[in-house]
Ligand code: SF4
């Protein structure tokens with residue numbers, strides 16, 4: 300199991316209506332981060348502030364400058380410290396990572412999924428509870 304390389308696949312895949320925020324998170328944005336709350340409509344994220352329709356891409360996902368010697372695009376989250384718990388919890392399970400093409404997964408993880416889950420939970424210790 301490798302560390303996240305910021306390939307952006309998860310944000311691109313799930314932000315098209317596949318993410319949610321809790322009522323508490325939304326209320327906190329309304330009070331402390333109204334710019335984030337603008338992209339919430341009827342309790343759903345991430346919505347167009349004008350039309351209130353579902354956006355097809357997260358408004359906080361940004362392409363990072365290409366580093367020298369690296370040809371793949373990397374992505375960052377412009378609200379990283381304030382992102383919803385749904386985002387903080389990914390990646391959760393090995394099976395979902397494989398399905399999503401998450402680049403943290405290494406070939407040997409497929410042969411040892413229990414160990415891979417333990418390694419993943421250690422890497423994710425700052426973001427979510429352990430699942431192993
Ligand atoms: S809020 Fe941040 S972590 Fe969540 S989908 Fe958008 S860019 Fe990704």
Ligand code: SF4
Pocket residue numbers: 302303304305306307308309310389390399400401402403
């Ligand atoms: S898909 Fe995996 S490697 Fe890519 S940004 Fe998401 S967590 Fe990181």
